[in-house]
Amino acid sequence: MDFALLEKGIWLGCAGIGFAVLFNVPRRTLGVIYIIAALGGLLKFYLISLEVGLVFAALCGSSLIGFSSVLAAHYRKAPPMTFALPALIPMIPGFFAYKAMVGVMKLTAEQDPDVYTKLFFETVKNGLSACFIILALAAGVAIPLLITRKETVKRIKTDIVLEKQLENLEEEN
Template sequence: MDFALLEKGIWLGCAGVGFAVLFNVPRRALGVIYIIAALGGLIKFYLLSFEIGLVSATLCGSSFIGFSSVLAAHYRKAPPMTFALPALIPMIPGFFAYKAMVGIMKLTAEKDPDVYTKLFFETVNNGLSAWLISLALAAGVAIPLLITRKETVKRIKTDKVLEK
């Protein structure tokens, strides 16, 4: 394994723990969040090294985070989102969103039609990339959580009322 890839995993784990601390996650969950964030990010970057598309690699990494969060929730007795959200945040496509917003601002001032056309397509490309990566992150985490859910919230509330 490439050292640069391993280094990215280390920093992704640190970022996941940093966001977990900001969200006041219990201390007992921090180590698991570090591992899930690091491995989810490593999966994404490892697949990118094989020239798999960014959206597909992100979907695979976030799916790993989703399934791992369900397992961690079972063993650590905490909700799955406690593990999933902090681990997922380092993979948010901030660069593409930033470039899209800067492109939109530049489009408002551009007068040359050739430059405008090139800038327009770059802006749309960055915006669509940010949107599709965000969609892959959401689907990758939500689908495992929905698949593994045993009961609906409505049934859980009804069962508790009926027991009393």
């Protein structure tokens, strides 16, 4: 494994710990959050180095974070989101969002139509990249958490609420 890739994993783990401390999570979860953040980020950057695609790499890395969070929640007796959110935040594409916002600001001042067109497409590309990566991150974490839920929709007692609404409708008629 490349040392630069390993270094990114170390820093992603540190960033995950930083966000965990910011969110005031229990101390017993910090080590696991470090490992989950490092592994999720390592998978993302490893897939990027294989030229798989940035959005798919983000989806795979966030899915690993989601499944790992479910496992960690079972063993550390804490909700899965306690592990997933701090580990996921360092993977947010701030670079693309920043470049998109700078591009929008430059577009307001540009006069040359050729430069404007090039700048417009670059800004749209950066903005769409940021949006699709964020969607992939959200889906990658949400799908494992939804698949492994302990309670199904049937147990949430929505049938009782619906029965009461039907009774109220019948009483009105």
